[in-house]
Amino acid sequence: MATSSGTRPASHALDRCGARATRFLLVTSDGVRTTVIVITWRGRAHIDACLDALAAQTRPHRTLVVDNASDDGTAELLVAHPGVGVLRLPRNRGYAGGLAAALPHVTTPFVAWLNDDAAPAPDWLEVAEGNLARNPNAAAATSVLRTPDGDVQSTGVRLTVDGHGADATGNGAVFGFCGGAALLRTDVLREVGGVPAEFFCYYEDTDTAWRLRLAGFDVVRTEATATHLHGASTRPGSALFHRWNERNRVITLLRCAPAGVAVRELARFAALTALLPWRDLPDRPPNLRAVLRLRVLVEVAFRLPAALRARRLVRRAATVPRRAVWEAWAGR
Structure with missing residues (x-):
């Protein structure tokens, strides 16, 4: 079925x-x-x-x-x-x-x-x-x-x-x-x-x-x-897991999402990263540690030209508007 x-x-x-x-x-x-x-x-x-x-x-x-x-x-x-x-x-x-x-x-x-x-x-x-x-x-x-x-x-x-x-x-x-x-x-x-x-x-x-x-x-x-088994080769929840996960989420948005969504989520990620040193969060998970998030931002910046080139290639192959896909599936 x-x-x-x-x-x-x-x-x-x-x-x-x-x-x-x-x-x-x-x-x-x-x-x-x-x-x-x-x-x-x-x-x-x-x-x-x-x-x-x-x-x-x-x-x-x-x-x-x-x-x-x-x-x-x-x-x-x-x-x-x-x-x-x-x-x-x-x-x-x-x-x-x-x-x-x-x-x-x-x-x-x-x-x-x-x-x-x-x-x-x-x-x-x-x-x-x-x-x-x-x-x-x-x-x-x-x-x-x-x-x-x-x-x-x-x-x-x-x-x-x-x-x-x-x-x-x-x-x-x-x-x-x-x-x-x-x-x-x-x-x-x-x-x-x-x-x-x-x-x-x-x-x-x-x-x-x-x-x-x-x-x-x-x-x-x-x-x-x-x-x-899940996680036999990698360790979900580890710092490396969160680094790859957060970085690739942002890059996926830059490649595939509507431009406004991609910019908004990148800005949110950067803003929360900037605020974290000033917030008292006991036992914060790796994805809420400023050092890891700063590394993600550096890696995203380094990969930004390639992501934008990929975005253009995705657009050429597309037959459905980015906004239509986002509205049909985001939060569903």
Whole structure:
């Protein structure tokens, strides 16, 4: 079951999709539609479960593991999975950088993103592929991520009123997909600019979903399920987590949001940073520490020219106004 919500006029959507529908359903000569990209860094303790779950899928696929220069024996462990392709990078390029490095090697019509600490259910690909095949205007399909205890961790990504990409956990339509387990149309991903490698980690999924929405495509919520350990390679709540998270949120806004929203949120971030040294906040979390926020502002300033160049490229690919996407999804 899937729901979708488009913001583009129906006639335009039908014209564009009619030209693409046949190409979307192509398969490789061996009947494979999907390449699953698994990004790992020091994943020896948990990647076996991920690869075993992929081996048990009911739908044929290719698996490509991107090893971000692991030094814990992960490379040696991967040899025990002979049907798995491995792209070993000379340095750790993060989740976003690993996906970007793998994308040129994908020759299938669909590409899946999968964390190395996620173990998909046997019908995960079957359900996700089926949803995209039935929805020619959809460019990405979400997964239901569950904790090992069975609690729902994410059904996709929602967009908050201040431009945060947050996990959705309900049954309704979602703005975007969680990059921990998702399926995308390869050609559309390339057309909207691929994966923002410079993000390193976090918000690469929200940024990509936003660009898909601006280009007039939908993201469908599906019942494709995976069990996710969450944070096996990174530490949510750590200073590094907050630094990447805050920086990439602002850059995503600069790339994708209406100009007024992007400027407003950047100004709010800077204003709160300036006020923090004068406020008594006991046990303040890392994202409310002035030093971390100043570093984020420096990194955003350094990346601003590239973000503005990306903004122009996003505009060229867009068929839906930025304001229309924002009003349709922010705070929903």
